Amino acid sequence: MDYDTKQTAAWVTGPILLSLVLFGTLPLWVEAVGLYQYLGVEVLIWVIFALGFNLLLGYTGLPSFGHGAFLGIGAYAFGLAQFEVWANLWFCLAAAVVVAGLFGAVTALFLSHRRGIYFALMSIAFGQIYYFVASKWTDVTQGEDGLLNIERLPVDFGVVEFSIRDNAGLYYLCFAVYAVLVVVLWRLTNSPYGRILRAIKQNQTRVAFIGYPVTLYKWSVFTLSCAIAGLAGGLFAMAQEGAYINVMSLQWSGIIVLMVLIGGGFVSFWGPVLGVVLYFVARDVLGAYTETWLLWFGLMFVILVMFKPQGIAGIWQDLARRVAARRGRAPDAVSRAEG
Amino acid sequence: MLLDLIPHLINGLALGLLFALLALGFMLIIGVMEVINLAHGSLFAIGAYVALAVMAPDGGLPYAFMEPYYALPAVARYLIALAVGPLVAGVVGMGLELCLRRTYGADPLYGLLLTFGAALVLEEAIRLVWGSSEYYLPIPSGISGGFIAGDLIYSTYRIYAAVFAAGMIGVLWLFLNKTPYGAVIKAGAHDSEMVRALGYNLTRLRLLVFGFGAALAGVAGIIMAPIWGIRPVVGVDAVIPAFVIIVLGGVGSFWGAVSAGIMVGLVVALTAAFLTDWSLLSMYLLLLAVVTFRARGLAGKSSVLEA
Numbered sequence: 077m078d079y080d081t082k083q084t085a086a087w088v089t090g091p092i093l094l095s096l097v098l099f100g101t102l103p104l105w106v107e108a109v110g111l112y113q114y115l116g117v118e119v120l121i122w123v124i125f126a127l128g129f130n131l132l133l134g135y136t137g138l139p140s141f142g143h144g145a146f147l148g149i150g151a152y153a154f155g156l157a158q159f160e161v162w163a164n165l166w167f168c169l170a171a172a173v174v175v176a177g178l179f180g181a182v183t184a185l186f187l188s189h190r191r192g193i194y195f196a197l198m199s200i201a202f203g204q205i206y207y208f209v210a211s212k213w214t215d216v217t218q219g220e221d222g223l224l225n226i227e228r229l230p231v232d233f234g235v236v237e238f239s240i241r242d243n244a245g246l247y248y249l250c251f252a253v254y255a256v257l258v259v260v261l262w263r264l265t266n267s268p269y270g271r272i273l274r275a276i277k278q279n280q281t282r283v284a285f286i287g288y289p290v291t292l293y294k295w296s297v298f299t300l301s302c303a304i305a306g307l308a309g310g311l312f313a314m315a316q317e318g319a320y321i322n323v324m325s326l327q328w329s330g331i332i333v334l335m336v337l338i339g340g341g342f343v344s345f346w347g348p349v350l351g352v353v354l355y356f357v358a359r360d361v362l363g364a365y366t367e368t369w370l371l372w373f374g375l376m377f378v379i380l381v382m383f384k385p386q387g388i389a390g391i392w393q394d395l396a397r398r399v400a401a402r403r404g405r406a407p408d409a410v411s412r413a414e415g
Numbered sequence: 416m417l418l419d420l421i422p423h424l425i426n427g428l429a430l431g432l433l434f435a436l437l438a439l440g441f442m443l444i445i446g447v448m449e450v451i452n453l454a455h456g457s458l459f460a461i462g463a464y465v466a467l468a469v470m471a472p473d474g475g476l477p478y479a480f481m482e483p484y485y486a487l488p489a490v491a492r493y494l495i496a497l498a499v500g501p502l503v504a505g506v507v508g509m510g511l512e513l514c515l516r517r518t519y520g521a522d523p524l525y526g527l528l529l530t531f532g533a534a535l536v537l538e539e540a541i542r543l544v545w546g547s548s549e550y551y552l553p554i555p556s557g558i559s560g561g562f563i564a565g566d567l568i569y570s571t572y573r574i575y576a577a578v579f580a581a582g583m584i585g586v587l588w589l590f591l592n593k594t595p596y597g598a599v600i601k602a603g604a605h606d607s608e609m610v611r612a613l614g615y616n617l618t619r620l621r622l623l624v625f626g627f628g629a630a631l632a633g634v635a636g637i638i639m640a641p642i643w644g645i646r647p648v649v650g651v652d653a654v655i656p657a658f659v660i661i662v663l664g665g666v667g668s669f670w671g672a673v674s675a676g677i678m679v680g681l682v683v684a685l686t687a688a689f690l691t692d693w694s695l696l697s698m699y700l701l702l703l704a705v706v707t708f709r710a711r712g713l714a715g716k717s718s719v720l721e722a
Contacts, residue, residue, distance in 0.1 A: 371539035377532040
């Protein structure tokens with residue numbers, strides 16, 4: 077992840093605009109290409125989740141294998157806030173963010189001084205603990221049945237109110253969240269804070285020697301990432317009109333890693349977005365032909381890790397570099413512009 | 416009251432020794448390849464499914480073709496299963512190692528991710544061949560059933576499983592510590608580049624050790640099959656205790672893994688006896704309690720995995 081000052085100082089860049097245009101117009105053309113509105117909702121929610129997750133995996137180099145748990149915690153928090161406290165969209169979303177963030181903050185206390193594979197193993201353990209508690213503590217979570225009948229609450233601005241009961245309405249709420257989040261995360265990852273995260277990924281010991289509190293940085297980025305997962309979870313609870321246990325399982329926590337890696341989260345800000353889109357489109361397109369589409373997707377993933385672990389974004393950067401070299405431009409200029 | 420606990424303790428011991436056997440294969444692979452093999456549970460499942468195909472007429476092999484074979488006594492088929500299951504798991508493991516070669520020397524995360532993908536693929540492949548339904552591995556009548564001693568009922572199979580696993584662990588210890596092959600494997604786990612520098616064929620060593628670790632997973636899968644049942648997700652159920660045991664016992668310690676395995680087995684079995692729903696959670700709480708105070712587990716040494 078190279079950076080140059082012109083790109084990183086900007087709040088809005090070409091790729092951000094492109095993504096906003098593409099996602100913003102999606103409800104208009106998604107059915108024309110043979111897909112459906114709800115797919116757009118799913119994609120955006122998982123994009124939000126994946127962008128937050130990539131703060132850990134791609135930027136800080138922390139392989140969390142239990143992140144699905146925080147998506148689930150956000151979804152349960154959203155549902156419980158709605159049922160038990162106050163059925164207001166903003167309040168419930170805030171509850172999802174805060175509760176997932178708090179769980180993340182406590183979890184990070186145990187994780188943030190670890191690194192590498194030990195970090196991965198401990199994150200699996202925590203993910204499993206939350207999964208088991210959610211599946212057995214039926215008084216709160218309804219266990220395997222899930223929290224049912226979570227409502228899609230109206231978007232209330234005081235003077236005006238929009239209903240999001242149809243998928244297009246919910247889609248635009250998710251889109252608004254995405255639009256804010258993508259700009260904030262772009263700035264964050266290119267701020268001094270983001271640079272230290274990248275430095276920790278490269279050499280944690282050296283960052284500590286320079287005098288930065290590495291553990292504090294890791295703790296804070298883990299908490300932030302969990303809070304974003306909670307936000308995605310709150311939206312997911314509305315999309316599914318329920319909060320279910322399955323996203324908290326080890327399998328789903330692994331699949332988010334798989335999505336981010338296939339897209340190229342290691343080398344690009346946009347990796348998670350590409351990966352999520354590819355995963356869901358593959359699920360629907362391959363899934364239409366074969367029951368065992370995950371077999372083929374998994375094979376693709378294995379081959380990618382073997383030959384091109386930088387993912388789609390890495391392949392794109394290679395191509396861009398090659399084109400640039402042919403035109404006789406500086407070989408690195410293009411890849412930097414991709415961020 | 417205390418006597419009532421004995422069957423649970425035996426169950427826990429059987430479970431723990433099987434977990435330990437699984438975890439030791441997992442650890443051999445970590446040692447020599449520096450890879451966390453998330454597909455280890457899938458190899459465990461493959462052992463179980465292959466044993467099922469060898470043992471039971473509805474286990475996946477074409478029945479008409481195999482009819483004379485199924486006329487063999489159950490004991491003979493069981494012994495064949497015990498040989499063929501680990502063999503197939505070992506061969507699949509070697510195939511996995513061939514794929515893994517490209518990740519050596521890179522970030523160990525890539526190995527973890529590759530084996531996660533492989534676990535996904537193997538699980539789906541199992542679904543493709545055997546479907547999603549649950550099977551039970553038939554066992555010869557000599558080791559099935561139970562008996563009564565005192566006022567308590569003991570399951571014969573659990574005792575057989577504990578003895579079998581303990582025997583395997585003993586043989587493995589002898590192999591690693593008393594034979595020249597074991598010495599090379601241990602040296603490879605300590606410093607694989609140095610082993611290469613001394614003139615050993617490291618490429619072949621890695622292939623064989625991965626195959627051997629996979630075969631151990633296959634054996635554990637067969638012995639566990641009558642206790643847990645056989646279903647596609649059994650791989651995930653198995654790989655998690657294996658990694659818990661490795662973290663708990665400490666990477667690189669043989670007896671650390673064995674004692675951690677027994678601890679986990681006993682804790683799981685005792686919680687299962689009193690609080691059925693929470694039995695697997697207790698395993699993680701044990702892990703957290705130990706690792707919070709001893710970062711490298713009970714007997715772990717500093718290792719490459721922390722980089």
